Amino acid sequence: MANDDIRALSEALAADPASLVFVPLGEALRRRGDLEVALRVALRGVERHPANPDAHDLIARIAVDAGDLERAVAEWEAVLRLTNGHAGAHKGLGFICFQLGRLEDAEAHLGAALAANPEDGSLAAALQTARAALAETADRPARPTLGLPIEMQRPDADAGALFDDLLEGQRSAAMLLDADGLVLAGRYVSADGRDLAAIIGAQLSGVSDEAGRAMRHLGLGNWRQIVFETEAASVAMAPSQEGVLLVAAARPIPLGFVRRVLERALERAAEWMGDAR
Amino acid sequence: MSSPFAPLTESLIRHRGVLGAMVVGLDDGLIVESTLQVGVNGNAFAALTASLYRKARRSAGAAGFGATGFLELTAEQGRVCTAGGQELVVVVVCEQRVNVGLLRVELLRAAEHLP
């Protein structure tokens, strides 16, 4: 949305502070990255309209962008109390619960969101992933987390801990995958201590295959790096040995940090693979 | 007659290091509007980049990361940046030396206007 539109919405809200125009205004500010202002607008709106689900939904989305997942959960739960079966709230809660390792909750919310919106392929895939993660990790013991600060470990302690010291205690993860998308080293640990590296790696390794095909036809040489931003995470990947190295960091950790970790992890992986051979 | 996206692609190609700017159908990978320097194979970039973006979006969704915004592919001899809506994406083909931060902001802003 252009600045002029934001100005117009802002003027409309000033003219009628009791109107619901704070919802599109807050959303426009959120999209522009003005999270503080967006949150102020949304909070003021929810004071006047505490029973409006869109107002709580707006706060939840702003909270996700700001990395405040607990607040997002609280707000989306409020939406569901106000509007039973709200698809957006179930979807948001599903993704957050998955990030936090609350896999049973993730499955329930994603299932509810999919029931409300059966055409959404991303929801079906996410639900499948949550179920696979549940099946995969049901009996695993608890370990350190992506959602909570990581306990530093010596990089040579085991392959799973290979990149832990590079992550600087941030809510991030790094993993080295082979050509088939199987985890060679590193981990992706959720808040409740489950290692989701195998699942996440399998899902994201397909992106590097796609890049490989594109490179064969675009005349740009080999690919060196892919970075992309999602609602919940910034992801970077690069070819490493015969496989791919993948770094994911919870938003709002900036892309620059993710790139830096990726570069250092590439060096670490090359050393480790050399030693392993 | 030019499409409503012509001003967008014409503005993007004015950035130093940008070789081509396109608006592309996300599902079909076909060009809706483009401004390309001579020698840039727009059809190939459009089809393959849209496919890469779709794959990233599906994979990120399936991994529980939610919707995908900006994506950048860096190769030995250039970069491709993209961001998009549900139906259309903006694709920018660049040289290695380009201000990615500035492009990212422009693409995310442009993506807000795309269906």
Next chain:
Amino acid sequence: MRFSVVASWVETPLKQFVDDARVEIAVLLHPSGQVLGQYGFARSVDVMTACALASAIHASAGELGRMLEGKPFTALHYTGRDRQIFLGAIPSPSGTLLLFAVFDRESSLGLVQLFLEEFSARIAIAAPPLVSDGSPPMAEHFERDLNRNLAQLFGRA
């Protein structure tokens, strides 16, 4: 592996096309309906049906194109709920050939068109020149050739 070819020169270009475009089904055929190679079908009866339909669609589209624009339409695309089909004519030293492809969301019309260009270029190099004695094809020859091709494709020659 679900590849099968009648003519050896079809194999490499067709495999490359399937790998690149990531289609579910690809059939290269003569406009008459005779199959040259296919990927994706497990039963000869399905190939026969697909070829007959593709041939008929191509003939109908060609006539429609001539009526509407004075020249035949050379490509057809249809989008279903989950799958899409593409039928395109490609020039070759053996005369015009048809490529019939079925794809889902792993591919796209843009990718199929892009890789069809490369496929056409490979076929132009690989296909042998057309040898004709000038006489029109007879129905019994066509039937015999069709059955022989299908038997070759599915290993019963």
